[in-house]
Amino acid sequence: MTLADQPPAAALVLQTLLQHGPLSRAEIGRRTGLTAGAVTKVATSLMADGWITEGGRPATERTNGRPATPVEVRPERALFAGVKVTGEELIGVLADLTARPLASRRVRLDSRDVGTVVLAIARLVDELRAAAHLEGTADLHGVGVTISGDVDSQLGTVQYSPFLNWRRVPLAQLVETATGTPTVIENDVRALTVAEQWFGAGVGLSIFALVTVGAGIGAGLCVAGRVVSGAHGVAGEVGHLPVSGTDRVCTCGNTGCVEAVASTHAIVEQARQATGDAELTMDGAIRLAHTGDPAVRAVFARAGHAVGLALACVANLIGPERIIISGEGVASYDLFADHIRQAFVDHAFGAAVDCDLVVRPLPFEEWARGGAVVAAQRVFAPAK
Amino acid sequence: MTLADQPPAAALVLQTLLQHGPLSRAEIGRRTGLTAGAVTKVATSLMADGWITEGGRPATERTNGRPATPVEVRPERALFAGVKVTGEELIGVLADLTARPLASRRVRLDSRDVGTVVLAIARLVDELRAAAHLEGTADLHGVGVTISGDVDSQLGTVQYSPFLNWRRVPLAQLVETATGTPTVIENDVRALTVAEQWFGAGVGLSIFALVTVGAGIGAGLCVAGRVVSGAHGVAGEVGHLPVSGTDRVCTCGNTGCVEAVASTHAIVEQARQATGDAELTMDGAIRLAHTGDPAVRAVFARAGHAVGLALACVANLIGPERIIISGEGVASYDLFADHIRQAFVDHAFGAAVDCDLVVRPLPFEEWARGGAVVAAQRVFAPAK
DNA sequence: TTGTCTTACTTTCCAAAGGAAAGGTAACGT
DNA sequence: ACGTTACCTTTCCTTTGGAAAGTAAGACAA
Numbered sequence: 166m167t168l169a170d171q172p173p174a175a176a177l178v179l180q181t182l183l184q185h186g187p188l189s190r191a192e193i194g195r196r197t198g199l200t201a202g203a204v205t206k207v208a209t210s211l212m213a214d215g216w217i218t219e220g221g222r223p224a225t226e227r228t229n230g231r232p233a234t235p236v237e238v239r240p241e242r243a244l245f246a247g248v249k250v251t252g253e254e255l256i257g258v259l260a261d262l263t264a265r266p267l268a269s270r271r272v273r274l275d276s277r278d279v280g281t282v283v284l285a286i287a288r289l290v291d292e293l294r295a296a297a298h299l300e301g302t303a304d305l306h307g308v309g310v311t312i313s314g315d316v317d318s319q320l321g322t323v324q325y326s327p328f329l330n331w332r333r334v335p336l337a338q339l340v341e342t343a344t345g346t347p348t349v350i351e352n353d354v355r356a357l358t359v360a361e362q363w364f365g366a367g368v369g370l371s372i373f374a375l376v377t378v379g380a381g382i383g384a385g386l387c388v389a390g391r392v393v394s395g396a397h398g399v400a401g402e403v404g405h406l407p408v409s410g411t412d413r414v415c416t417c418g419n420t421g422c423v424e425a426v427a428s429t430h431a432i433v434e435q436a437r438q439a440t441g442d443a444e445l446t447m448d449g450a451i452r453l454a455h456t457g458d459p460a461v462r463a464v465f466a467r468a469g470h471a472v473g474l475a476l477a478c479v480a481n482l483i484g485p486e487r488i489i490i491s492g493e494g495v496a497s498y499d500l501f502a503d504h505i506r507q508a509f510v511d512h513a514f515g516a517a518v519d520c521d522l523v524v525r526p527l528p529f530e531e532w533a534r535g536g537a538v539v540a541a542q543r544v545f546a547p548a549k
Numbered sequence: 550m551t552l553a554d555q556p557p558a559a560a561l562v563l564q565t566l567l568q569h570g571p572l573s574r575a576e577i578g579r580r581t582g583l584t585a586g587a588v589t590k591v592a593t594s595l596m597a598d599g600w601i602t603e604g605g606r607p608a609t610e611r612t613n614g615r616p617a618t619p620v621e622v623r624p625e626r627a628l629f630a631g632v633k634v635t636g637e638e639l640i641g642v643l644a645d646l647t648a649r650p651l652a653s654r655r656v657r658l659d660s661r662d663v664g665t666v667v668l669a670i671a672r673l674v675d676e677l678r679a680a681a682h683l684e685g686t687a688d689l690h691g692v693g694v695t696i697s698g699d700v701d702s703q704l705g706t707v708q709y710s711p712f713l714n715w716r717r718v719p720l721a722q723l724v725e726t727a728t729g730t731p732t733v734i735e736n737d738v739r740a741l742t743v744a745e746q747w748f749g750a751g752v753g754l755s756i757f758a759l760v761t762v763g764a765g766i767g768a769g770l771c772v773a774g775r776v777v778s779g780a781h782g783v784a785g786e787v788g789h790l791p792v793s794g795t796d797r798v799c800t801c802g803n804t805g806c807v808e809a810v811a812s813t814h815a816i817v818e819q820a821r822q823a824t825g826d827a828e829l830t831m832d833g834a835i836r837l838a839h840t841g842d843p844a845v846r847a848v849f850a851r852a853g854h855a856v857g858l859a860l861a862c863v864a865n866l867i868g869p870e871r872i873i874i875s876g877e878g879v880a881s882y883d884l885f886a887d888h889i890r891q892a893f894v895d896h897a898f899g900a901a902v903d904c905d906l907v908v909r910p911l912p913f914e915e916w917a918r919g920g921a922v923v924a925a926q927r928v929f930a931p932a933k
Numbered sequence: 934t935t936g937t938c939t940t941a942c943t944t945t946c947c948a949a950a951g952g953a954a955a956g957g958t959a960a961c962g963t
Numbered sequence: 964a965c966g967t968t969a970c971c972t973t974t975c976c977t978t979t980g981g982a983a984a985g986t987a988a989g990a991c992a993a
Contacts, residue, residue, distance in 0.1 A: 172978080172979065172980080173978095173979075173980095174979080174980075189941070189942090190941075190942065191940075191941055191942075199980075199981090200980070200981055200982075201941080201942065201943085202942090202943075202944080202945095202980080202981070202982080202983090203979085203980050203981070204942090205942060205943055205944085206943090206979095206980080207980095209943095228939080228940070228990095229938075229939045229940060229989080229990060229991090230938080230939040230940025230941065230988080230989070230990080231939075231940050231941040231942075231987060231988040231989060232940085232941075232988070232989060233940085233941060233942090234941075234942080315899065315900060325899075370780075371780065372777070372779070372780050384866070386866070386867065388772050388773070388777060389772070389773065389775055391773055393756070393772060393867055393868070394868070395756070395867065395868020395869075395901070396754075396755065396756050396868050396869060396870035396903075396904070397868055397870075397899075397900035397901060397903045397904065398868070398900055399864070399865065399868045399898060399899050399900045399901040400866065400867055400868035401866060402865035402866065402898045402899070402901065403865070403866065404898075405865055405896070405898040406792075406861075406862050406865060406866070407792055407858050407861060407862070407896045408790075408791050408792055408805075417898060419895060419896055421792075421858075421896070474791050474805075477790075477791060478790050478791070478862055478866065479866065480783070481783065481786035481787070481789055481790060482768070482770070482784065482785060482786065482787065482790070482862065482863065482866055482867070483770065483777055483779065483784055483866070483867065484777070484778070484779020484780050484781055484782070484783045484784035485779075485780060486780035486781075511803060512789070512791045512803055512805070514783060514786045514788075514789040514801060515699065515709075515781075515783050515786070516699060516781035516782055516783045517779070517781060517783040517786065519780075519781045520780070520781065556949080556950060556951080557949095557950075557951095558950080558951075573970075573971090574970075574971065575969075575970055575971075583951075583952090584951070584952055584953075585970080585971065585972085586951080586952070586953080586954090586971090586972075586973075586974090587950080587951050587952070588971090589971060589972055589973085590950090590951080590972090591951095593972095612960095612961095612968080612969075613960075613961055613962085613967070613968045613969065614959080614960065614961080614967080614968040614969025614970065615958060615959040615960055615968075615969055615970040615971075616959065616960055616969090616970080617969085617970060617971090618970080618971080
């Protein structure tokens with residue numbers, strides 16, 4: 166089922182293939198530091214177990230010598246379900262071993278009661294499982310549930326979820342029982358970070374950050390191949406970095422938080438104040454800004470400035486190779502972009518400005534896919 | 550010479566003994582996860598090579614059964630020199646394997662020319678070497694040079710040092726040639742962080758930060774056993790987090806930097822403005838504050854507030870188990886302490902307030918000791 | 934066609950490392 | 964004295980991956 170009965174190097178080889186597509190055995194050896202003999206043995210073993218297969222075009226060009234026989238991952242070897250839980254709905258995705266999404270479903274939640282939600286998750290997973298059967302492959306290998314808030318993925322418990330008002334819920338156990346499938350849970354931003362680490366804009370980077378801008382503003386940090394969880398479950402809380410003046414009060418009760426000026430809610434509120442239109446929506450504000458309304462544009466400018474400062478904090482503190490900017494807020498990115506960049510380059514210290522800023526509009530399904538990747542990690546990156 | 554001819558587990562065992570004093574073989578097995586047999590083998594091998602010795606009181610209490618025979622590190626097995634280079638002087642320390650300082654020297658620098666400094670380092674190391682001979686043990690095993698600025702410890706080059714105005718100086722190679730002893734170099738704050746990680750307030754913590762407050766304000770981060778270097782050599786730049794208002798301009802040209810209000814220089818300058826006394830020194834400012842001068846006290850309060858915000862940023866972003874506060878500024882810590890703590894608890898998000906704040910007055914020799922520890926790391930934590 | 938060159942892959946052999954398990958050892962209590 | 968307990972040692976064995984020699988498959992040239 167897992168790689169447990171494979172040699173340790175098998176995980177290394179599989180990871181390399183997952184991240185870098187079809188490769189010849191020789192190339193795998195070069196990248197992993199294994200000898201050619203070792204690669205052959207591992208590859209044979211992985212092939213016997215259906216994890217990889219020969220075929221696929223080699224990435225390398227023609228040369229002298231014997232032509233290479235590339236091997237590649239068999240994506241259908243294992244399927245995973247990822248479920249993102251919000252206060253209002255469940256978003257589910259079925260993904261294969263290479264994290265390609267095969268199906269997705271959304272379900273509204275009418276109750277935030279633990280039992281109800283667990284049942285809804287189980288039903289959603291069953292639908293995805295049915296879709297998996299349509300794919301004509303084996304059963305689900307694992308389920309990954311992601312949720313915002315304080316999640317202890319080791320224990321498998323949700324320590325505290327503000328949106329659902331849950332405390333110390335052993336969600337992994339509950340979902341595992343309800344679905345009959347091994348289940349892991351993880352904080353939503355961290356799961357998204359893991360997905361980017363293995364299959365997104367973080368592949369191959371030793372250290373990077375993922376910042377999501379939207380209803381909330383959060384971040385995931387990946388250092389030396391592991392996503393930082395923080396000693397107390399708190400990490401990547403860029404939304405509450407105190408960098409944006411003292412005039413607005415954040416939902417957390419403080420002043421100065423990035424979220425107090427740059428969250429969707431904060432932007433709408435400020436735009437309403439600026440225009441005097443108490444009914445203004447985000448879309449309306451974006452339209453006004455696009456038509457050049459100076460007051461609304463100033464709101465976006467300030468938000469962009471705050472986000473830029475937050476990115477500078479991240480860059481100055483951990484020195485990432487790249488910061489991936491994402492989230493619903495990215496839809497109106499053109500309104501912030503210059504201000505984000507400007508504030509960032511102004512306040513990034515020294516070589517920290519060399520940090521690469523990348524914008525990725527990750528749709529909501531991507532968040533659910535993060536869950537699937539976390540579940541898949543149990544297979545291809547065991548015991549980390 | 551090194552642990553190279555010892556089994557891989559030897560490093561693990563030696564590290565455990567270095568960090569947790571005399572332990573019985575059984576206890577080592579429990580802590581490292583090795584079997585009893587493996588520990589015996591490794592211990593025998595380490596003992597044959599002089600790294601450890603039987604003896605020392607066991608930390609555990611009397612119980613039934615055969616009494617334990619504790620083993621402990623032989624500190625004199627290897628000696629290391631640590632040198633901290635500043636713009637004005639060299640500080641050198643001779644330390645043993647357990648990082649205990651055996652001797653220390655200071656030398657004024659009258660030139661910042663590379664050749665001159667290298668020569669002065671070599672002379673200083675020779676003096677320490679002489680002291681080592683007095684100790685009646687073997688020769689120096691390694692030299693660790695630390696220096697503030699952008700240091701690439703892999704390459705062994707100082708990429709940029711503002712204080713010395715050096716660029717791309719292959720210092721490790723130069724010092725190694727001049728002293729005839731294997732030499733490593735490292736950024737000074739990172740070296741201090743490594744020292745705390747192995748032998749200080751960071752022992753046993755999975756994630757912690759060290760913040761130094763003084764002429765500059767910097768930090769070292771230790772995540773999952775490794776000190777973060779940053780992709781571009783920049784990391785832990787808390788001094789330039791933009792959290793402290795826009796009225797004062799930092800040396801980096803920006804406004805809002807913590808250093809602009811909380812560095813020694815900034816405090817003196819603000820105190821001079823507040824009192825109108827253009828000759829006021831730091832000591833004078835501290836005296837005035839202690840006698841209750843409200844204007845000067847406000848300067849310290851603001852500095853403490855800024856440092857507290859910076860600590861909150863660190864806590865919110867990486868979620869350390871502990872933040873060690875250190876540096877020359879700690880001398881007047883009583884003037885800041887409450888404001889630091891207040892700003893920290895106000896702005897630390899959620900469980901991040903559980904982060905432990907510890908004050909450690911690390912004298913300047915400790916910085917040099919950091920270099921010795923970095924050099925020693927090459928022995929007991931190879932190839933990390 | 935044939936030989937040589939180059940690179941890819943496979944096979945065989947082997948040394949290292951640490952686990953499992955059994956045995957030896959030194960204290961205590963009865 | 965004897966059992967109990969926990970520590971330590973020894974022996975044996977599996978696993979793992981490296982070294983090195985051998986095989987395969989194409990290009991190229993004579």
